[in-house]
Amino acid sequence: SPPFTVPDTPRAIKQGPRAPPSGLVERAAAGARIEADTTHYRPLAEQAPLHYELRIRQQPLAARACGFGERDRRVVDPPPIIELSVTDPKTGETDAEELRYALSVVHCSLWTANGEEEEETALVQSDRRTTRRLMGQLVASPAVLKDENDREGCFFCFPDLSCRTPGCFRLRFVLMRIDPMNLQAGGYSPIITEVLSDVFTVYTAKEFPGMRPSSALTIALKSQGCNIQVKKGKERTAARSRGHASDDDEEEEEEEEDEDAAPERGTGRRKKKRQRQA
DNA sequence: GGACTTATCCGACTCAGTGT
DNA sequence: ACACTGAGTCGGATAAGTCC
Numbered sequence: 001s002p003p004f005t006v007p008d009t010p011r012a013i014k015q016g017p018r019a020p021p022s023g024l025v026e027r028a029a030a031g032a033r034i035e036a037d038t039t040h041y042r043p044l045a046e047q048a049p050l051h052y053e054l055r056i057r058q059q060p061l062a063a064r065a066c067g068f069g070e071r072d073r074r075v076v077d078p079p080p081i082i083e084l085s086v087t088d089p090k091t092g093e094t095d096a097e098e099l100r101y102a103l104s105v106v107h108c109s110l111w112t113a114n115g116e117e118e119e120e121t122a123l124v125q126s127d128r129r130t131t132r133r134l135m136g137q138l139v140a141s142p143a144v145l146k147d148e149n150d151r152e153g154c155f156f157c158f159p160d161l162s163c164r165t166p167g168c169f170r171l172r173f174v175l176m177r178i179d180p181m182n183l184q185a186g187g188y189s190p191i192i193t194e195v196l197s198d199v200f201t202v203y204t205a206k207e208f209p210g211m212r213p214s215s216a217l218t219i220a221l222k223s224q225g226c227n228i229q230v231k232k233g234k235e236r237t238a239a240r241s242r243g244h245a246s247d248d249d250e251e252e253e254e255e256e257e258d259e260d261a262a263p264e265r266g267t268g269r270r271k272k273k274r275q276r277q278a
Numbered sequence: 279g280g281a282c283t284t285a286t287c288c289g290a291c292t293c294a295g296t297g298t
Numbered sequence: 299a300c301a302c303t304g305a306g307t308c309g310g311a312t313a314a315g316t317c318c
Contacts, residue, residue, distance in 0.1 A: 065284085067284065068285075072287080073307090074308080204283075205284075205286095205309090205311095206283085206284095210308090210309070211307095211308070211309085229293095
């Protein structure tokens with residue numbers, strides 16, 4: 001989709017930073033992963049026209065459908081990572097100050113594989129409850145970090161997205177810029193730009209090929225404090241299956257005898273887990 | 279009743295937090 | 299620094315439901 005350019009408006013930054021109402025920005029940015037620099041608050045209307053662009057640095061590829069239960073969540077693999085670039089269209093230079101604006105948010109929604117219809121229509125369950133097809137953390141805050149090549153960028157990570165039903169979908173990411181001076185009931189923030197992911201597949205539990213090892217980008221962001229999970233992928237599975245094979249050989253006979261005799265390994269933990277969930 | 283699908287459970291594992 | 303614990307993750311297993 002074509003990048004959006006903010007309408008030409010006079011810039012008032014030279015007159016000095018303008019602070020929003022006390023406490024408002026601090027509260028709004030509490031969930032942001034980077035420190036909110038409230039002294040550099042810039043209303044969109046007071047900026048020079050800037051060129052905003054979202055780029056998908058890590059495309060979602062696969063997921064295991066997690067059904068309608070709330071307990072067993074299966075996240076999209078790999079977690080989508082979006083990079084925001086903000087440039088001055090005249091000079092082509094990056095606007096580092098705008099890149100650090102803490103109240104930018106990217107929202108994610110589920111779309112059909114052809115990218116023409118939103119798939120987020122409510123699904124009606126057997127008990128008449130309605131639910132969304134895409135679940136998890138659908139909104140991400142910006143994190144200004146260095147990528148795997150040590151190049152600084154503004155990233156939005158979605159490590160907690162899951163899809164309830166199998167199929168082929170795309171994810172649509174839209175950038176919004178919250179203006180704390182204009183927050184009011186019934187108000188809205190305009191979409192600044194958007195990007196559509198490649199098609200990814202949501203598999204059933206049996207068909208799911210397994211998680212992939214984390215990319216260099218994921219590892220780089222994780223090492224800088226980004227809340228994203230690093231996975232070992234198939235390596236872990238292979239190690240696990242090797243472990244199983246050796247255990248079976250040694251313990252098969254013991255299992256038959258001790259079936260009723262206090263097999264406490266793991267079971268105690270599960271009881272606690274169930275108690276928590278109940 | 280068998281085949282198939284789907285939701286949930288199981289057990290091994292990882293990792294962050296905490297106490298010593 | 300190390301051991302321990304609790305919470306979360308993930309692949310596979312299985313119970314339950316549906317269809318023919």
